[in-house]
Amino acid sequence: MVEFDVPEIDYDRYSNRQLAGPPLAVLGFSLLVLVVYYLLHGTPVPLGFDFTGGTELRIATDAGQSGIREAFDAPIDSIRPVQGSNEYIVTFLDQGSSSAEAIKSTAEAAGFDVQRTSTRSAAFGTTNQQNALLGLALAFAGMSVFVFALFRTFVPSIAVVISAFSDIVIPLAIMDLLALTGLFDINLSLGTVAALLMLIGYSVDSDILLNNHILRRRGSFYESTYNAMQTGVTMTLTSIAAMIVMTLVSSILSIPLLPDIGLILVFGLTADLMNTYMLNLSLLRWYKFEGVAR
Amino acid sequence: MISLRENWRIVMLVVFLLASALVLVGPVGQSDPGTQTEFVELTGDDKQLTLEQSTITLDNTTVETTNESTDTIVASDADIEVEGEVAERTNSSARVINGSLTITGGTVVTPENTTDITATERSIAIGGETTLHAENSNVTLALERRADAGLTNLQYGFDLSGGTRIRAPLAGMHATDLDFDQNQSAELNRQLAEQLGVEPIDVRVRSGTIEVFSQDVTREEFASALQASGFDATEDDINDGVTAATRENVVEILQSKIDRTGLAGGTVTTVGDGFVVVEVPNAEIDEVRDIVTDRGVVRIVAEVREPGANSTTNTTVITGDDIASTGQIGQRTSPSGEVTGWEAPVTLTEEGAQQFQQQMQELGFTSATGIGNCDRTGGPGSERQGSYCLLTTLDGELVRSNGMGEDLGTELGANENWPTEDPTFTIGASSAAQAEEIKISLEVGSLPTNLDLSEDAENDVSYIQPSLAEEFKSLSLITGLLAWFAVAGMVFLRYNKVRVAIPMIFTAIAEVFILLGFAAVSGLALDLSHIAGLIAVIGTGVDDLIIIADEILQQGEVATGRVFQNRFRKAFWVIGAAAVTTIIAMSPLTFLSVGDLFGFAIVTIVGVLIGVLITRPAYGDILRNLVLSEDQR
Numbered sequence: 001m002v003e004f005d006v007p008e009i010d011y012d013r014y015s016n017r018q019l020a021g022p023p024l025a026v027l028g029f030s031l032l033v034l035v036v037y038y039l040l041h042g043t044p045v046p047l048g049f050d051f052t053g054g055t056e057l058r059i060a061t062d063a064g065q066s067g068i069r070e071a072f073d074a075p076i077d078s079i080r081p082v083q084g085s086n087e088y089i090v091t092f093l094d095q096g097s098s099s100a101e102a103i104k105s106t107a108e109a110a111g112f113d114v115q116r117t118s119t120r121s122a123a124f125g126t127t128n129q130q131n132a133l134l135g136l137a138l139a140f141a142g143m144s145v146f147v148f149a150l151f152r153t154f155v156p157s158i159a160v161v162i163s164a165f166s167d168i169v170i171p172l173a174i175m176d177l178l179a180l181t182g183l184f185d186i187n188l189s190l191g192t193v194a195a196l197l198m199l200i201g202y203s204v205d206s207d208i209l210l211n212n213h214i215l216r217r218r219g220s221f222y223e224s225t226y227n228a229m230q231t232g233v234t235m236t237l238t239s240i241a242a243m244i245v246m247t248l249v250s251s252i253l254s255i256p257l258l259p260d261i262g263l264i265l266v267f268g269l270t271a272d273l274m275n276t277y278m279l280n281l282s283l284l285r286w287y288k289f290e291g292v293a294r
Numbered sequence: 295m296i297s298l299r300e301n302w303r304i305v306m307l308v309v310f311l312l313a314s315a316l317v318l319v320g321p322v323g324q325s326d327p328g329t330q331t332e333f334v335e336l337t338g339d340d341k342q343l344t345l346e347q348s349t350i351t352l353d354n355t356t357v358e359t360t361n362e363s364t365d366t367i368v369a370s371d372a373d374i375e376v377e378g379e380v381a382e383r384t385n386s387s388a389r390v391i392n393g394s395l396t397i398t399g400g401t402v403v404t405p406e407n408t409t410d411i412t413a414t415e416r417s418i419a420i421g422g423e424t425t426l427h428a429e430n431s432n433v434t435l436a437l438e439r440r441a442d443a444g445l446t447n448l449q450y451g452f453d454l455s456g457g458t459r460i461r462a463p464l465a466g467m468h469a470t471d472l473d474f475d476q477n478q479s480a481e482l483n484r485q486l487a488e489q490l491g492v493e494p495i496d497v498r499v500r501s502g503t504i505e506v507f508s509q510d511v512t513r514e515e516f517a518s519a520l521q522a523s524g525f526d527a528t529e530d531d532i533n534d535g536v537t538a539a540t541r542e543n544v545v546e547i548l549q550s551k552i553d554r555t556g557l558a559g560g561t562v563t564t565v566g567d568g569f570v571v572v573e574v575p576n577a578e579i580d581e582v583r584d585i586v587t588d589r590g591v592v593r594i595v596a597e598v599r600e601p602g603a604n605s606t607t608n609t610t611v612i613t614g615d616d617i618a619s620t621g622q623i624g625q626r627t628s629p630s631g632e633v634t635g636w637e638a639p640v641t642l643t644e645e646g647a648q649q650f651q652q653q654m655q656e657l658g659f660t661s662a663t664g665i666g667n668c669d670r671t672g673g674p675g676s677e678r679q680g681s682y683c684l685l686t687t688l689d690g691e692l693v694r695s696n697g698m699g700e701d702l703g704t705e706l707g708a709n710e711n712w713p714t715e716d717p718t719f720t721i722g723a724s725s726a727a728q729a730e731e732i733k734i735s736l737e738v739g740s741l742p743t744n745l746d747l748s749e750d751a752e753n754d755v756s757y758i759q760p761s762l763a764e765e766f767k768s769l770s771l772i773t774g775l776l777a778w779f780a781v782a783g784m785v786f787l788r789y790n791k792v793r794v795a796i797p798m799i800f801t802a803i804a805e806v807f808i809l810l811g812f813a814a815v816s817g818l819a820l821d822l823s824h825i826a827g828l829i830a831v832i833g834t835g836v837d838d839l840i841i842i843a844d845e846i847l848q849q850g851e852v853a854t855g856r857v858f859q860n861r862f863r864k865a866f867w868v869i870g871a872a873a874v875t876t877i878i879a880m881s882p883l884t885f886l887s888v889g890d891l892f893g894f895a896i897v898t899i900v901g902v903l904i905g906v907l908i909t910r911p912a913y914g915d916i917l918r919n920l921v922l923s924e925d926q927r
Contacts, residue, residue: 053749058762104579104757115759117579124752128888135882142878150871191826194894197883198830201876201898205837208871231844235837238784242833245780246773253769256453257822258829 006233008226011281019282023275027166030173037176045172046179048187049077051129053122054093055103059112062086071110074103078185082254087115089254132193140164143200150208156215159283160207163275167203168196171267191260198261199268202239206232206276214284221288229277236276240269301919307912310904311804314811318446448810451819451893454767456760457575458582462753463568464544465746466536467516468505472525476501482523489519495591498540498742505536507743535568540742545570550738551585565887569752570745579757586745590735593687594721596657597670597695601680611653611684612719616646620736623729626722635694636729637720640736647717651706658682659698660707668697686722688732694722770825777829778803781836793920794843801913802835808908809901823890827897834876834898835905838869839913846917858921862914873906 011019034044049056054077061067065079068090077093092103107114120128143164148157175186186192213228214221247262452459474482479499486504487494496508506516513532520527536544545562552560552574560574560582574582594612599605621639628634642650658664659682668683686693698706702719705712723729747753782799789795806828813820845865846858876898883895 114757115762116757118754118756120754121747121749121751123750124754127752131886131888135886135888138882138886139879142881143875146871146875146878190823190888190891193888194823194826194883194891197879197895198876198898200879201834201872202837204875205834205872208875209841209868212868212871227844231841234784234788234844235840238781238788238836238840239833241780241784242777242829242836246777246829249773249776250770253773255766255769255773255822258770258773258826261826261830 006230009229009277011222011225011285016282016286019278019285023166023279026271026274027162027169030166030169033173033176033180034169037180040180045175046185046187047125047129048189048192049091049093049118049120049125050190051125051132051188052093053120053125054091055117055119056092057090057103057107057114058082058087058116059090059107059114060085060087061110061112063110063112067110068112071112072103072106074106085254087254128190132190136168136193136196139197139200140168143204147204147208151211151215153215153287155283155287156211159280159287160204160211162283163207163272163280164200164203166275166279167199167268167272170271171196171199171264174267175264186260186263189257189260191257192264195261195264195268198265199272202236202265202269203272203275206236206272207280209235210276210280211284214288221285225281232276233273236269236273240266243269301915303911303915304919307801307804307908310808310811310908314808314814317811317815318448318807320447446810447814449814449817449819450763450767451821451824452573452756452763453758453821453823453890454763454770455575456758456763457573458577458579459571459573459756460579460582460586460745460747460753461565461569461571461755462586462745462747463534463751464536464541464570464743465509465751466505466507466540466743467511467513467532467534468503468537469516469520469525469527469532470503470537471531472502472504472520472527474499474502474525485523486519489522490515495740495742500537500539503537505540505742507536509746509748536743541568541570544741544743547738547741548572548586551590551734551741552582554734554738555581555585565892569887572745576760579755583747583755587747588689589741589744590731590738591687591689591740592721592732592735594719595685595687596653596659597681597683597685598657599681603680606681608685609653609657611650612642612646614736614740616642616650617736618643618646618717620733621718623723623726623733626720635696636723636726638723638729638733638736639718639720642713642717642719644713644717647713650717650719651712654698654703654706659684660703664698665700665703666697668695670695684722686732688728688735693728693732694724696722766822770822774806774825774829774832778832781832785836785840788840789843794847794917797913797916797920798836798839798843801839801909801916802832805835805901805905805909806832808904809897812900812904813897818893818896821890821893823892823894824897827894827901830894830898831901831905834872834902835909838872838905838910841865841868841872842910842914843917846914846921858918862918865914866911869906869910873902876902 037046038044059068063071065081065088068079068088069076072090072092074092077091079091080089081087082089103119104114104117144157144161147160151157151160175188175192178186209232210225210228213224217224217227219227243262243265247259247266250258250262482504483494483497483499486499486506487497490497490506490508490511492506492508492511496506496511498505498507504520513529516532517527517529541564545564548570549560549562552562552572560572560577562570562572565571570586572582572586592614593610596609596611597606598609599607617640619641621641623636623638625633626635626637654660658680663680664682667679667681669679669681670683682698683695684698685695699720709715721729721732723732745753747755778799781802782795785795785798789798809828809831812818813824818824842862842865846861880895880898883891884899
């Protein structure tokens, strides 16, 4: 039977700087990507219609993409085919007068079978934006306060907070990069916001575990680290596996919402492996061997 | 022998599992599923009806027979039961052979020029063959049958049951903390309406609060109207949206309006900061949109043009407040038997009737020149005759104009006791649908304000085809199961010990099961966001179980029960801390309104609580039983 064991990494070979460098570089680069995207497009991440307002239709037709483009006067933002069927998801980000009903009746007049429509006004999108941002900020602040209250020492606490911050920023930067290179289009949707909040919870789990083992247990630093890693890496890999399956299955089956949540969590949890066992670990090692001594 | 006392955590898990099973599939909670309405439109090309053992409900529809177009069975608000053989159900018709249509409730106007269909008051017998035809009228047959309770008592929300959902704020603004005498409210109302150039019903004055519902009034105008009435109010004192009292009022009226319009299963709720959410399964957007944006203000206006005059004077003579009750709608026929229109008979309140009688007399409707003399166009110039019309308006739009009927006119002119004896009046309409709409509007009352669906309001209008929603249900189940298999696979690969892995993956799914039980018992309507939350719970759940297992199994053999307890407590410190962070991270979504994410947050939080309090402790006990031999316990 195949078995996986969490490899024991020889941390002794790397200095703290060598360990913390790559995650910090990735974080810096990610923030840079967000800034560049903001300068180019006016928002730090590509916003979906949940946040801009607009209309999304799911229609069945044999006319194909060109047929769909011909049928509508309103500017189409994107057409995504639904795998294994003659269905398409058409998005209009136009915030003009074209209401859901107008678009729906155009679609029906063109002989398309309208299966799902969703229209959000621009004002609704703006409120969603504000509330989502506020929600993320509150969740992050709440988590930070809790972590500080839990460990009551600065370095281990800030290590957890920085890791969690980086776990959120990296998936957002990946979204930007995918959008900028035109490889794949993921816009920020309600689902991705839910995933980012979820990420705060998931990301802190493995960090708390690591801190707990190193700071509150007997045994050598490396022994504790290995014990925590064995558990933590298994946890994260299990979650990544569940999320990869959810993303793949739900995108193949064209279930809305679930792929967005899954994909962001896959990116974020992968980033979390790096942040926890390189960035957080190096800060803890510094704290344990040098910080405490001071 | 396993002691129950020592294993109380496992006992608790089993109790919760059994309770969840009971509420999920047992005859608890929504034990009577009632009837379920399935809508079938007789317009598509490939729709086949299956009508065995079912009732056809024709709400507000016109069923034409194969004969002349005037041969109409109208069944407004009625249930028509078809007994007999229903055959040849095709795209737009169904044939009833030797059957009968039984009417329960409602009015039936039956065709007159056919011998194939005869009708008594409550039943229409169909001799020979008659085709129920729905050619131009786009008939929706509502097939009522005993609801299929489904496999579980779970309820499904918009994403998983389909239909239309509209989420919008209510149009209006209000100023609070105003100081005025209660006795002045009526006068204040009139004064403000005049100042703002709106109808009195667009202004509501109530203990210290004044609301304006018209979308044509700006904040500035409202503020200056308040100042003109002697209030010390500026633009900053005016709040967007309506008061909670008005919102409740709207929700109540909308709910009964939806119930009566025959849109089965529709719900109206308020969420977040002043939003109203209307969800109607099986309904199309435009149907629901009309209901939530039309306020349903019915008025009878007397339009008088003096002989030779060019202009008319309009006086509102009956409003919804003057009407005590409504009767069944019916057809209006000319003496020769031709259908000339529709009507909704109403009974006026005594006060309303007195006022109406007085106004009719004063305006000349009861005089010889007034009765039956409604000519809105008239002849040219000074030769124009006078005209006395009663106009029916619905939301300010003309529905029908009629002259004063001869019987009523004479009665109103001569009988002083009319307001107490028989204050009935028939409201004219041009179609059955209009008459029905008027009747419903009068019964439920007019909405103080409508849902604001304009582009600058924060609204969200969605539609999902019920069949697609049904698909999402099974597809998301598949997704969840596959995610669980992935987790199980990882756990097996990592531990390679069946006695550790099997309890772990079953504890994880037990958590979801209990969570579903919670959903069933609390009546939570499941949406896709909840499903995402459930899958997330499998993820966090297994993470915590891995922490417990590793903590207990690592560092050599567990020697004694004490050592076990110690390790278990250590694992719990981490789990507890992780649970608190997840709850903190999710809690902003419970009070900030961010689209549909409320459900996701609730499921995740409750899931984490169930996990930390019930399932994860039980897993610790299970593991102890497997790890410790009997005498070590």
